[in-house]
Amino acid sequence: MKRYSVLLLLILIISCKSTHRIVKLEPSAVENSLKTKVTELGKRVLNSCNTSKFKPFTTEEATPEVISNITPDKISKTCKKFLFKYGKFESIQLMEILQNKSTKSKIFRYKAIYERKRIIKELRITVNEEDKISEIKSTDWTDIFDINK
Incomplete structure (x- = not known):
């Protein structure tokens, strides 16, 4: 009986660890209009460092949390740091x-x-089910995705 309990516990632990909720999508599985929309919104944020002008997101583009979190003051502080460290923004890929x-x-x-x-x-x-931006994050690039980074 102890062996079966240990085996059952081991199977439960393994199944919990192997249920990764993040999967890679083929680019063709995502609508071109969504890819274009997200790319343009990303460029808009990063390009604001070059122009010193940021057009706030609308409720059709982003969630209220993102809209309230991305303030002109926060963009300005981030841009100063990025311009100093990395120079002007050129593009995203x-x-x-x-x-x-x-x-x-x-x-x-x-x-x-x-x-x-x-x-x-x-x-x-990150875009939610309604195709609205629910998170924007900048970090150093790594080839392996880490959700916690």
Whole structure:
């Protein structure tokens, strides 16, 4: 009986660890209009560092949390830091699209290309089921996706 209990517990632990909720999507599985929309919104945020003008997101583009979190003051502080460290923003390149199966959100991972090429930055944009931006994050690029990073 103890063997069966241990075996059952082991199977339960293994099954919990192996149920990854993040899966990679083929680019063709995502509508071109959504890819274009997310790319343009990402460019808009990063390009605001070059122009010093940020057009706030609308309720059709982003969730209320994102809209309230991305203030002109926060954008200005981030831009000063990025301009100093990386130079002017040049472009973004879509590298992969992931889906969180439990929330149905899609995660778009971009390489952000700046004037100074010493560090490759990642722009990560998450869109919810309504195709609204629910998170924007910038971090150093790694080839392996880490949800906690």
